[in-house]
Amino acid sequence: MNEPICPWMQYPRGNFPLCEEAVCEWIRQPANTFSNVGFFILGAFLIYLYSVKRSSHGLGFGICTILIGTASFIAHATGAKLFSFIDFAAIFSAFSLYAAKNMIYTNTVKIKNVLAVVALFFIPAVLLLFYIPALREIIFATFVIGLLVWESKILKAQSKPFLIRSNQKALGVFLFGAICLALDSSRLVCDPHNHFFQLHAVWHLSCALSIFFLARHLDQHRP
Numbered sequence: 001m002n003e004p005i006c007p008w009m010q011y012p013r014g015n016f017p018l019c020e021e022a023v024c025e026w027i028r029q030p031a032n033t034f035s036n037v038g039f040f041i042l043g044a045f046l047i048y049l050y051s052v053k054r055s056s057h058g059l060g061f062g063i064c065t066i067l068i069g070t071a072s073f074i075a076h077a078t079g080a081k082l083f084s085f086i087d088f089a090a091i092f093s094a095f096s097l098y099a100a101k102n103m104i105y106t107n108t109v110k111i112k113n114v115l116a117v118v119a120l121f122f123i124p125a126v127l128l129l130f131y132i133p134a135l136r137e138i139i140f141a142t143f144v145i146g147l148l149v150w151e152s153k154i155l156k157a158q159s160k161p162f163l164i165r166s167n168q169k170a171l172g173v174f175l176f177g178a179i180c181l182a183l184d185s186s187r188l189v190c191d192p193h194n195h196f197f198q199l200h201a202v203w204h205l206s207c208a209l210s211i212f213f214l215a216r217h218l219d220q221h222r223p
């Protein structure tokens with residue numbers, strides 16, 4: 001008996017653990033794929049805020065948010081290893097931008113060099129991800145912890161509490177999303193046949209909202 005040939009199966013498979021079962025369609029994981037719409041909406045809204053309301057952090061984070069949404073959409077639609085790599089690389093672009101903005105704010109570098117400084121964080125992270133994919137979660141965690149420590153130092157220097165309201169929103173939503181991500185990937189809460197709702201999809205929506213709140217936080221506390 002012939003096995004059905006499903007779209008994208010000729011490409012090497014990504015290995016990120018996910019609850020949603022892949023269907024034999026061009027969109028392999030419908031719930032996980034379509035939930036990336038949150039990145040498009042909030043990314044576009046950030047760019048709107050930049051152009052109309054002078055949100056100085058809206059443009060960069062808006063572009064990163066749309067990049068993440070696009071990469072994640074293709075990664076979940078195809079399940080291919082290459083796009084899974086690009087998905088993580090897109091996430092690292094937002095982390096690198098945040099780190100570069102911190103360096104500019106602390107006068108370590110000048111604003112005209114922003115793209116070069118983004119590359120300083122982004123290129124080594126992506127090279128590590130490409131050559132040693134097993135380090136994927138470690139690079140992710142290093143970025144998150146490093147940026148949290150950096151943020152706490154900057155807020156402390158401004159005599160503001162770390163959990164100031166705008167930061168609470170960004171971190172709270174991110175933490176909620178991370179719990180959903182863990183419950184989904186460990187399959188503790190999992191219905192693989194549900195193609196409308198998945199906790200990994202909630203992680204996508206939480207991430208999009210968290211980046212949005214982060215950009216607004218920086219608008220308030222990086223004058």
Ligand SMILES: [Zn+2]
Pocket residue numbers: 032072076200204
């Ligand atoms: Zn995802």
